[in-house]
Amino acid sequence: MHDPLHPGEFIKQTYMEPAKVSCRQLSEALEVSPSTLNRILQGKSAISTEMARRLSMVIGRTTESWLVMQNNYDIWQSEQSVKLNTLKPFKFSFA
Numbered sequence: 001m002h003d004p005l006h007p008g009e010f011i012k013q014t015y016m017e018p019a020k021v022s023c024r025q026l027s028e029a030l031e032v033s034p035s036t037l038n039r040i041l042q043g044k045s046a047i048s049t050e051m052a053r054r055l056s057m058v059i060g061r062t063t064e065s066w067l068v069m070q071n072n073y074d075i076w077q078s079e080q081s082v083k084l085n086t087l088k089p090f091k092f093s094f095a
Contacts, residue, residue: 004076006043007069015059016041030054046070 005013016026027037032054039045047055052066 002076004069004072006073007047007066008040008043008045010069011055011059012041026058029058046074 011026015021016023023038023041024034027034030037030051032051036045040047040051047066047070049063049067052063052070055061055066056063
């Protein structure tokens with residue numbers, strides 16, 4: 001995986017820009033505040049399970065696909081910033 005889009009960017013590029021839909025219009029359809037949607041569109045907030053369900057109903061795709069997209073983005077971001085090279089596997093001893 002390489003530099004996946006944040007789901008908000010995907011929404012803007014794939015749905016909103018081609019259809020010339022504003023943040024306010026889509027936020028009304030999703031029944032969320034424009035500021036909530038704007039934070040997602042700007043990549044400042046993640047897609048929650050609730051938002052994934054709303055997006056699924058309003059835009060389409062499955063709830064799971066929205067969450068997978070968010071998860072892939074989060075994993076990639078973590079791989080870029082969190083260094084784990086000093087960690088070693090823990091050896092569990094079961095009696």
